[in-house]
Amino acid sequence: MSLNFFDKLSQDLIELLNDGDDYNVIIEVENKEKSFTAHSNVLKFRSSYFRRELENIQPNENNIKIIIKSSISAQIFNVILQYIYGGIIDLKNCETRFIYDLMLAADEFELEELTNKLETLLIETKGSWLRTHFSFIYHSIFNRHDDFKKLKNFCNDIVVKYPNLIFDSDDFTSLKESALIKRNDLQIKEVEIWDYIIKWGIAQTSTLPTNLDDWTKENFLTLKTTLQQCLPHIRYFHLSNIEVVDKIEPCRKILDKQLWKDINQHLLIPDRPVKSIILPPRTILDRELPPRIEEPRKSLSDIISEEHAAEISTWIDRRETAYTLTNIPYEFELILRGTRDGFAPQTFWDICHGHACTVVLVKVKGTDEIIGGYNPLAWDNSNIDDEWMETxxxxIFSLKDGNIQNSILSRVKKPDSAIGNRSKSHQKEGGPYFGDFWMYSEKSDFTLDNGCYCRSDSCYYEKTIRSLSGWFSIINYEVFKIFRKTI
Known part of the structure; x- marks a missing residue:
């Protein structure tokens, strides 16, 4: 007979983590702004990643080993540590993007059990979110070799029916070789697959001439080597005469001589056997997406309404006809909320670093004003000096709300001074900067002083967005990343 006391064991280990005594490891995260203490024996027996790291790190004069993980957020790493010590995580009130990022972190720390659980959870309960953010998901997991097989299968089942979601995306050429073109049910013309793999292969080698007529024998050999895993999966013998002449023939030097000979023979005498393998044609499928798994609808924002989101979407696309609630083309994904993540300016730079196409929304203290700005470029927290970004x-804008009768849109008029990236030394006081509108706090809390400001003279943008000039404080702010809906 055995008696299990796992709940008590988990509780005791969490208390050990929180105790702060007798630790011998410090893990620094968020660009070394946050740190956690831990115990090497717990880390190395729970994670092979930490076992390797700890073996390669020399302790300091206090016999403490320091691990630096600058790219991991403190919020994510806190959950990771809770799992390592206590084997329990609470995802009840977590955003889906947080769960996804937690899964990526769990994989990085080689926590296989947690990674698999989160992967299954996302597929079984967050299918609608995965499909809405499909291109982002696909590109973030398919550049990993053997990880996330269930998610890759989930994505491939969609891509085989709608392959242009990937092939026509801006960062298609940044993908590593994918097993996608091996699929017999890929729903795209064979000649288009050929065009895409040639485009991908050329993009992998920047030294190749742009004009095919200028290519040397060595150039073709380079491309052939790059595409060696892709070329065997093209259905050459199901291409038309025109497709072979227009598309294959200009790149024939990347094909084996026997294959090129067999392709030509097959065009002239299709009934005569060839030495090369003839792959079957790809299967035509019923192009119907799997049903969405609807999630309970959550409020878009604590500051704006769906109508505001439609208005902002209209401005992004420069439309004369406004979007309605039924045809908003964008998904607004919350990445920062002051009441949830804190009001320190540094938090903005830590969380929003690397994110492009973002909307900053501010609720002004003491008025009905909602003001904000749209940045199509990526925020960057690595600058040594304050720098302008050109776009x-x-x-910038003010939204109709309460006693505010009309929304105000103000487009940039000096593109070279549109967006400001704060230097590292200024990020503790300075937040997002939109030329004529910026967030600032000497107390490192946007709600504690009147540090935010909108110009009344419209220096960099077309018009002022506030009827009241001067400095102001806020009661909340949010940052949303804007994705175009794909499905």
């Missing part, structure tokens, strides 16, 4: 597509 013609940014804008």
């Amino acid at each position: 013609k597509d940014s804008f």
